[in-house]
Structure formats: structure tokens, C-alpha cells
Amino acid sequence: MPASVVSIVYVNNAPAAARFYGDLLGMSPSFETSGYVTFDLGPGADLGLWSGQFEDLSPDVPRTSEVCLAIGGGPEELNVTFEQWKSKGVTILREPHDAGFGLTFLAADPDGNRIRVAPQE
Known part of the structure; x- marks a missing residue:
């Protein structure tokens, strides 16, 4: 199926x-x-x-899940994506850091939903 x-x-x-x-x-x-x-x-x-x-979602409410965008190109591409998103005014919750599976950063959409950018394996 x-x-x-x-x-x-x-x-x-x-x-x-x-x-x-x-x-x-x-x-x-x-x-x-x-x-x-x-x-x-x-x-x-x-x-x-x-x-x-749901009505009136607030960015202040803690989120327990996230959408993950897995990208190729290694740390260089991840840093380029980070800078592009930052220049667009995207809310950055955590700047690029090593999370054990590689370099990653965490952002939020206007409703407070988490968006992680991580390396594609």
C-alpha cells in the first residue's frame, strides 16, 4: 500500500x-x-x-515538535542558509551549533513553530 x-x-x-x-x-x-x-x-x-x-496561536507557547529541513552541502551551506534566513528577519532561536549529528540551527515561524536546519545524511 x-x-x-x-x-x-x-x-x-x-x-x-x-x-x-x-x-x-x-x-x-x-x-x-x-x-x-x-x-x-x-x-x-x-x-x-x-x-x-486552534484559534490565536501564540509564539510564546512552548513547542514540543519541530519541522526539520535537512540540507546538503555541509557546514558551509548550513551557514549560508542561516545568514540568508537571518537577513530575511526570520526569528532565530539558536544560532549554528554542533548537536552531535552535525551543525544545526533553530528558527521559528511567525506562529512560534520551530524549524530546525540540519545536515542531510
Whole structure:
């Protein structure tokens, strides 16, 4: 049975969140409604942005999960991505550091959801 994994991120405004993620990922949504937007990340993997499930999400509420963007190119590419995101005004929660699996940094979307950038193995 073919399966697809959709990672859903709860947001206050799906179209606004789609613009944020689209800019960071350099891609356009594959499906859009006023309350739900998805990005096709490759065979069997999608990122879904869903508003309306919760009202008034606050960036101040602690998050216990994160979206992880695994990139190739080694530490140099990770540092380039960090500088690009920082110059765009993305909220940086933790600057590049070694986390045991390689160099990584942690950012947040406008709703406070965590986004980790890590090395692709």
C-alpha cells in the first residue's frame, strides 16, 4: 500500500504562513485553500499548514515538535542558509551549533513553530 506522510503545522493564517514557508523553501504550494495549504516535498512527503484547528496561536507557547529541513552541502551551506534566513528577519532561536549529528540551527515561524536546519545524511 503506497503511503504519504504529511507533516501538519498549525498556523493562524494558512495563506500568510504559505508565503513565509514558500520564501524559505523556494517553492510554491501544491494545494491551497483559505485554511489549508500543502507543499510537495518529494515522493511521499508533504508539509501541510492548517489554520482553524486552534484559534490565536501564540509564539510564546512552548513547542514540543519541530519541522526539520535537512540540507546538503555541509557546514558551509548550513551557514549560508542561516545568514540568508537571518537577513530575511526570520526569528532565530539558536544560532549554528554542533548537536552531535552535525551543525544545526533553530528558527521559528511567525506562529512560534520551530524549524530546525540540519545536515542531510
